[in-house]
Amino acid sequence: MTLLKVNNLSIEFGGVRAIDDLSFTINSGTIHSIIGPNGAGKTTLFNLITGVYTPTSGTILYDDEGVTGFKSYELAARGMSRTFQNLQIFFNMTAIENVMVGAHLHLNRGFLASFFGLPSIKAGDRHCRETCLELLDFVGLKKYADIDTESMPYGALKRLEIARALASKPKILLLDEPAAGLNPAESREIDKVIKKVAERGITVVLVEHDMKMVMEISDHILVLDYGRKLTEGTALEVRNNPDVIAAYLGG
Amino acid sequence: MMMNLKSAKTGGILVLCAVIAILPAFLSNAFQYEIAILIGFNAIVCIGLNLLIGYGGQISLGHGAFVGLGAYGSAILTMNQGWDPLLSMVIAAIFTGILAFVIARPILKLKGHYLAMATLGMGIIISIVINTEDQLTGGPDGMYVDGLSFMATQIYWYWLVGALLVFSVWASLNLIHSPIGRALRAVHGSEVAAEVVGVDTTQYKVLIFVVSAVFASIVGSFGVYYSNFVTPDIAGFFHSIELVVMVVFGGMASTFGAVIGAAILTTLPQFLTFLHDYEHLVFGLILMLTMIFLPKGLVPSIAGLLKKGDK
Amino acid sequence: MFAEFLQFLFSGITLGATYALVGLGFSIIYNASHVINFAQGEFVMLGGMGTVFFLGLGLPMPIAILAAIALTTLFGFGLEKLAIAPARGASVVTLIIITIGASIVMRGLAQVFWGKEFHAVPAFSGDEPINIAGATILPQSLWVLGVTVLLVFALRYFFDKTMMGKAIIATSLNRDAALLMGINVKLVLFISFGLSAALGAIAGILVAPITLTNFEAGIMLGLKGFCAAILGGLGNGMGAVAGGMIVGIAEAMGAGYWVSEYKDAVAFILILLVLFFKPSGLFGKTGTERV
Numbered sequence: 001m002t003l004l005k006v007n008n009l010s011i012e013f014g015g016v017r018a019i020d021d022l023s024f025t026i027n028s029g030t031i032h033s034i035i036g037p038n039g040a041g042k043t044t045l046f047n048l049i050t051g052v053y054t055p056t057s058g059t060i061l062y063d064d065e066g067v068t069g070f071k072s073y074e075l076a077a078r079g080m081s082r083t084f085q086n087l088q089i090f091f092n093m094t095a096i097e098n099v100m101v102g103a104h105l106h107l108n109r110g111f112l113a114s115f116f117g118l119p120s121i122k123a124g125d126r127h128c129r130e131t132c133l134e135l136l137d138f139v140g141l142k143k144y145a146d147i148d149t150e151s152m153p154y155g156a157l158k159r160l161e162i163a164r165a166l167a168s169k170p171k172i173l174l175l176d177e178p179a180a181g182l183n184p185a186e187s188r189e190i191d192k193v194i195k196k197v198a199e200r201g202i203t204v205v206l207v208e209h210d211m212k213m214v215m216e217i218s219d220h221i222l223v224l225d226y227g228r229k230l231t232e233g234t235a236l237e238v239r240n241n242p243d244v245i246a247a248y249l250g251g
Numbered sequence: 252m253m254m255n256l257k258s259a260k261t262g263g264i265l266v267l268c269a270v271i272a273i274l275p276a277f278l279s280n281a282f283q284y285e286i287a288i289l290i291g292f293n294a295i296v297c298i299g300l301n302l303l304i305g306y307g308g309q310i311s312l313g314h315g316a317f318v319g320l321g322a323y324g325s326a327i328l329t330m331n332q333g334w335d336p337l338l339s340m341v342i343a344a345i346f347t348g349i350l351a352f353v354i355a356r357p358i359l360k361l362k363g364h365y366l367a368m369a370t371l372g373m374g375i376i377i378s379i380v381i382n383t384e385d386q387l388t389g390g391p392d393g394m395y396v397d398g399l400s401f402m403a404t405q406i407y408w409y410w411l412v413g414a415l416l417v418f419s420v421w422a423s424l425n426l427i428h429s430p431i432g433r434a435l436r437a438v439h440g441s442e443v444a445a446e447v448v449g450v451d452t453t454q455y456k457v458l459i460f461v462v463s464a465v466f467a468s469i470v471g472s473f474g475v476y477y478s479n480f481v482t483p484d485i486a487g488f489f490h491s492i493e494l495v496v497m498v499v500f501g502g503m504a505s506t507f508g509a510v511i512g513a514a515i516l517t518t519l520p521q522f523l524t525f526l527h528d529y530e531h532l533v534f535g536l537i538l539m540l541t542m543i544f545l546p547k548g549l550v551p552s553i554a555g556l557l558k559k560g561d562k
Numbered sequence: 563m564f565a566e567f568l569q570f571l572f573s574g575i576t577l578g579a580t581y582a583l584v585g586l587g588f589s590i591i592y593n594a595s596h597v598i599n600f601a602q603g604e605f606v607m608l609g610g611m612g613t614v615f616f617l618g619l620g621l622p623m624p625i626a627i628l629a630a631i632a633l634t635t636l637f638g639f640g641l642e643k644l645a646i647a648p649a650r651g652a653s654v655v656t657l658i659i660i661t662i663g664a665s666i667v668m669r670g671l672a673q674v675f676w677g678k679e680f681h682a683v684p685a686f687s688g689d690e691p692i693n694i695a696g697a698t699i700l701p702q703s704l705w706v707l708g709v710t711v712l713l714v715f716a717l718r719y720f721f722d723k724t725m726m727g728k729a730i731i732a733t734s735l736n737r738d739a740a741l742l743m744g745i746n747v748k749l750v751l752f753i754s755f756g757l758s759a760a761l762g763a764i765a766g767i768l769v770a771p772i773t774l775t776n777f778e779a780g781i782m783l784g785l786k787g788f789c790a791a792i793l794g795g796l797g798n799g800m801g802a803v804a805g806g807m808i809v810g811i812a813e814a815m816g817a818g819y820w821v822s823e824y825k826d827a828v829a830f831i832l833i834l835l836v837l838f839f840k841p842s843g844l845f846g847k848t849g850t851e852r853v
């Protein structure tokens with residue numbers, strides 16, 4: 001089933017086409033990777049899909065509805081969440097609180113109830129804490145639950161972002177270079193987490209430089225070069241494509 | 252940890268109650284009661300302001316204006332219109348809340364120093380209006396206001412302000428540890444990250460701006476009924492700055508920090524009066540030295556030291 | 563009609579030039595350190611009051627002026643060395659509070675040493691108004707304008723041509739890169755505070771003969787200068803000059819054609835209106851967050 005459909009998408013920045021007439025689809029329940037050399041337009045594409053940028057032309061349909069003009073929080077309510085290339089952690093909170101913010105949409109947010117600390121809020125928070133603890137456990141960070149995020153290692157924070165995004169119960173999760181800056185061991189941890197996320201039936205869209213990781217876990221790979229689609233297909237197909245080899249070896 | 256949090260909250264409130272209950276034993280005259288009551292008023296405004304600055308990460312250099320709107324709103328409605336004081340207070344708070352709501356959207360789009368400038372400008376404009384529209388406000392001379400008939404003595408006021416303070420601390424802590432409070436802190440931590448998990452950041456910034464303005468307005472109203480007099484200084488630039496200084500001095504993002512900041516900086520000038528002309532100089536020095544050596548403010552810095560000691 | 567307009571314009575550009583100098587002071591410190599120096603107005607006050615003091619000692623005017631500028635510059639250096647440098651790494655709000663503390667200290671010192679009275683500084687070259695197309699302008703206003711223009715050009719030269727000026731610009735653009743390039747960032751900060759203080763002092767000395775001065779004279783001037791800096795886009799020097807002029811002229815026109823009671827409000831109404839439509843000021847860069 002098609003979850004995301006991109007049609008003839010283009011965006012220009014000052015006359016430069018960062019994305020040029022791009023079309024592809026993403027099926028639900030798959031791990032879909034977007035790769036390409038630096039400057040290929042991967043992050044731009046991410047920002048288009050998440051509604052941060054407005055395309056010059058073309059459409060993006062998520063769940064049969066457009067994304068353009070929607071605020072990030074509205075898309076979150078429609079089941080789309082993401083992580084960031086440059087860490088965006090709430091450093092003024094503990095790990096578990098970070099994840100609990102992720103559950104924001106699924107909690108009672110009445111002002112007066114919160115102000116007067118009504119039992120319904122307290123009960124909701126207790127339950128939320130439990131489910132968020134499970135999510136921390138899921139990404140392997142249970143022991144950090146009540147630790148200030150300021151004192152957590154970089155690799156753990158990368159996974160914390162994933163746990164926080166999962167707490168919003170997304171249908172589609174976009175990961176922007178989740179392994180960037182990680183050592184091989186930490187990279188493998190992320191690997192495992194992404195696979196487990198997909199097993200939960202969540203569609204994963206991945207932008208990543210770590211080829212080994214991409215080849216290993218992706219169901220489908222889209223290769224971009226200068227904003228255009230170079231090729232797409234399974235890991236095997238992409239690996240053997242001469243254009244891809246040329247682009248990566250500096251053709 | 253959950254229990255820890257909970258007990259820290261209840262423990263803190265119990266200590267506060269105990270201090271309020273025991274303090275009268277040490278207060279020997281009307282002047283000392285006056286200071287205690289002033290501390291309470293300032294602390295309540297600071298608790299609201301701290302929600303905005305400390306937790307939401309949005310600076311306001313114009314909150315004195317909201318205290319002024321509460322004070323003058325109540326004063327004008329009771330004295331010029333002959334309305335019931337409590338009703339006047341509620342109407343003034345609603346008016347302040349609506350005004351805050353209207354200006355919040357354009358103002359809170361701004362960030363950092365631009366936000367500081369805009370809130371400062373807003374405060375100064377309101378205080379100039381109060382100064383200038385003398386037919387309504389009595390101008391720079393201020394205006395007299397009848398007190399609350401049922402608040403017969405200063406002791407009554409002491410207990411009323413004490414109760415209001417405890418309530419404010421309790422409500423503030425409730426709010427911080429609710430989904431709203433977490434969303435608010437998330438806005439401070441990273442707006443983009445908050446948005447992608449569904450937090451409408453603008454909505455929360457506006458909400459907390461309005462809440463802190465209403466806190467300020469209500470204190471302004473009570474203050475005017477307590478002192479029976481109000482001058483435009485209450486809405487002025489210096490009062491706004493003073494409030495922010497109290498919050499930062501006590502420690503941002505700490506409800507008890509706001510209370511302690513208000514308590515110390517309300518009392519300090521009284522202790523310094525013996526210095527006569529040197530009073531402001533010494534006050535400024537104490538402020539500077541504290542912020543240089545305890546940049547996070549008193550409560551978080553001391554808590555940090557204790558934590559380190561534990562390890 | 564025209565004479566009246568011209569009259570308001572003259573007083574507007576005189577005010578505006580003063581605000582421009584104060585605004586420049588804000589910009590320079592902001593560029594070097596990302597601190598908004600709430601004691602900038604007190605530099606202005608120290609300039610004016612310092613001149614009064616040195617004149618009182620019997621020094622001739624030019625010497626008294628230089629001495630006042632030197633004194634204020636010392637305060638600028640001191641503020642950086644004793645208060646800002648030790649607090650490195652503190653949050654911006656904390657740094658702002660420190661400068662507020664410094665402003666209280668400077669006002670306190672001025673009050674202790676010089677009292678609360680208003681003082682007059684004699685005009686540099688007489689009080690005889692000059693007639694231009696039916697409007698009059700004070701010789702002192704010409705001094706304000708002339709010196710401001712001179713300083714603006716001097717600063718341009720400083721920032722474009724001298725090593726120190728370029729180092730300050732580099733530090734403002736990217737502090738870490740500047741450090742790596744071997745720029746002495748500490749010295750840059752130190753010099754910036756001194757330079758801002760000197761500019762503030764000059765502004766204070768120039769207007770003192772027109773407005774009188776006392777220990778609180780810097781407060782409003784400081785706030786209006788802040789308006790000028792923000793209006794022009796924080797950190798944009800020429801923007802601050804333009805911002806100062808706009809604020810000054812708007813204020814004079816507001817006072818002339820509207821109600822003089824709201825003269826002080828004009829600058830702030832203006833700044834709010836501008837910020838609502840241009841959140842980074844008139845000539846400011848719109849920042850984007852990289853995620």
